[in-house]
Amino acid sequence: MSFKRMNPLALAVLALLAERPMHPYEMAQTMRERHQEEVIKLNYGSLYTVVEQLAKHELITASATQKAGNRPERTVYAITDTGTAELHDWLRELIAVPAKEYPRFEAGISMVGLLPPDDALAVVEQRCAAVDEQLTALAVLLERLAGMGLPQLAWIELDYRMAMLRAERAWLTWFATATREGAVGGYDHWEGKHR
Amino acid sequence: MSFKRMNPLALAVLALLAERPMHPYEMAQTMRERHQEEVIKLNYGSLYTVVEQLAKHELITASATQKAGNRPERTVYAITDTGTAELHDWLRELIAVPAKEYPRFEAGISMVGLLPPDDALAVVEQRCAAVDEQLTALAVLLERLAGMGLPQLAWIELDYRMAMLRAERAWLTWFATATREGAVGGYDHWEGKHR
DNA sequence: TCCCAAATACTCGGTGCCGAGTATACGCAC
DNA sequence: GTGCGTATACTCGGCACCGAGTATTTGGGA
Structure with a gap:
């Protein structure tokens, strides 16, 4: 079963990883700094779920698990080629096709x-x-x-x-x-x- | 624990019952006829959940279970006084306070x-x-x-x-x-x- | 009168989403 | 050096939501 485009947070993750590899917590930080959380709803639960989902479909891959200082292990993810393609295609769809929303x-x-x-x-x-x-x-x-x-x-x-x-x-x-x-x-x- | 205003479908239910008592399936019919489903997302699963929820908080009550012809039993609901109050108050809030949405x-x-x-x-x-x-x-x-x-x-x-x-x-x-x-x-x- | 499509009325298992909670590490004050 | 607030990094149980599925009845055409 192929990847289902539902949570826009997944799009944000792809966009961030298109810049450079990151671990989930860092993604959250970056989104906050850039005021992206005003446009895309962010919370930890969803973030980790979404990252796992993307990894399962190989749109991103766990590229390393680093250990800085004595902190808990962090899994760093990187975007794949299919991931980049998905990012662009999803983005195009999001802009081109008005979604039915219920304000x-x-x-x-x-x-x-x-x-x-x-x-x-x-x-x-x-x-x-x-x-x-x-x-x-x-x-x-x-x-x-x-x-x-x-x-x-x-x-x-x-x-x-x-x-x-x-x-x-x-x-x-x-x-x-x-x-x-x-x-x-x-x-x-x-x-x-x-x- | 008091009633939580989440699914706007609950508001639609209250509004319909403010007119006259109905059973859930009839609510769906009426919403369809009036093109309300274009403004408020309607589907059966949510409808029955929401009705049960409203009943639990006594904003509506099961007023009768009729049996027309040989069809399955239908539970007809009616709005209560607290229900009417909730309807008006919720409506006021919905209009007065812009909700944070994520288009x-x-x-x-x-x-x-x-x-x-x-x-x-x-x-x-x-x-x-x-x-x-x-x-x-x-x-x-x-x-x-x-x-x-x-x-x-x-x-x-x-x-x-x-x-x-x-x-x-x-x-x-x-x-x-x-x-x-x-x-x-x-x-x-x-x-x-x-x- | 028989058959089948459409309408009626509801159910239920699955899935996505959430956010409070947990646990450790760092840094600063006193 | 010890206490404590804040930052880091993630987890997990629960709940709202969904929509395809079920079972019955009605209507109408052949």
Whole structure:
């Protein structure tokens, strides 16, 4: 049975090993330093599972078990040729084919009619504020990264996320206004039910 | 131990039972009819697990086991008062507080530098086309729903999704152009590496 | 009236994922 | 030199989730 592309953490592992051989714990460190854990969910349990999985399918191989000082043994892994091929192919797929995801907010907003309009307005405004905060935090981060001389390509995913957050904020603002003015289609019935 | 809000499917169950008592299979049917399964992942295994969970915490109760015709027994559930409270509170949280999610595309685009610029351009253009298709499909669906006399509030989540898709398309278009023209920050180094 | 496809209603074994826990080693203070 | 907090490196039990599979019933065509 061939390798199944599920946990994106496996992709991150391949990408890291494409740079140089590492042991799992070092991968985690590196991902933290580079703020990759903001884009790909990282935790130890999954990391070791995923590494084992990749090794089983020979996309990576245990290249050495070193012993520095008196610390416990560490297994250092290296990427194989099939691994490199898999990395590129997976990456292409991830970008080219939009995956079906289920954002929590979509689920929430689809049922907003269950809340009285006042409450709905309040929570939407709360979210709008939260999104605004994330947006300014991101702007600050971008400023810092650019200031450090990092090229745009190094933080392109943040650029994307900012664009998405801006779009969400715009939509939230529209919805809040429409609700406040009773201008959202079906408002009368909505308002009537909750009285 | 109190009820843990994890699977949004549980929220859908509460919402359906807020309308009228149902048995699990009927919930699935109703969700399908209303295209709710596009917003909330539905499958039988999870459905029955989630219903059991809700019952254990007394957010819903088995109100009857009917036997229509000679079919197997069906357990009909009804929402309780605590259940209704939970529904509203969960809904408020879901809308007000942006959840940390890990969209696959962000993971992918963050590593786009590993692909040669030509390949990158190609896959981004593929995605752009795919997003475009989704967008027109959505537009058609909206047309139909509005034509059926459904108020905007009934398909507000599709409105939101369209806004997000439009934003993504815009970003993809920008990135494709920038790549084609070598205008993305760090392009020279990128192009140099892959030769 | 007989047969078969589709619908009904649910079950259950397997798998991925998680994160708190463990155990050792290093470094710094006093 | 001894105590203690932090860093290193990994493990393991458990739980949510999944979806193919099962068993029965209904409907409709030949």
